[in-house]
Amino acid sequence: MTVEEMFERAEASMLVECMGKPCRIWTGATSKGGYPKAHIGERYVGVHRLALESRIGRALRRTELACHRCDVPACIEPAHLYVGTPADNQRDRRRRGTANPGLCRVTLTKADVRRLYL
Numbered sequence: 001m002t003v004e005e006m007f008e009r010a011e012a013s014m015l016v017e018c019m020g021k022p023c024r025i026w027t028g029a030t031s032k033g034g035y036p037k038a039h040i041g042e043r044y045v046g047v048h049r050l051a052l053e054s055r056i057g058r059a060l061r062r063t064e065l066a067c068h069r070c071d072v073p074a075c076i077e078p079a080h081l082y083v084g085t086p087a088d089n090q091r092d093r094r095r096r097g098t099a100n101p102g103l104c105r106v107t108l109t110k111a112d113v114r115r116l117y118l
């Protein structure tokens with residue numbers, strides 16, 4: 001996948017209401033934790049990191065994380081992401097009670113499933 005193809009796929013991602021916030025859900029591959037991933041050339045990258053980098057206009061440092069304000073790991077909506085540290089991420093997870101994933105459940109319609117998998 002090229003960067004251009006990744007952004008095209010991001011544009012075609014699914015918008016869903018989750019906890020009252022419109023998230024843009026990545027419909028491609030995800031990590032075991034549910035984070036959006038894509039092969040760009042030889043690299044396996046976090047799509048949410050690229051989405052945040054496009055919003056802030058610079059690459060994230062190795063020590064910086066793309067943290068979700070919406071707490072939806074597959075979300076790639078740039079406005080829902082912020083530059084954080086591992087400590088920020090842990091604090092957010094404790095505050096939201098999301099040390100265990102699965103707080104947000106999205107109900108897919110038959111049309112959503114067709115769009116995603118057929």
Ligand SMILES: [Zn+2]
Nearest residue numbers: 023070075080
């Ligand atoms: Zn979101």
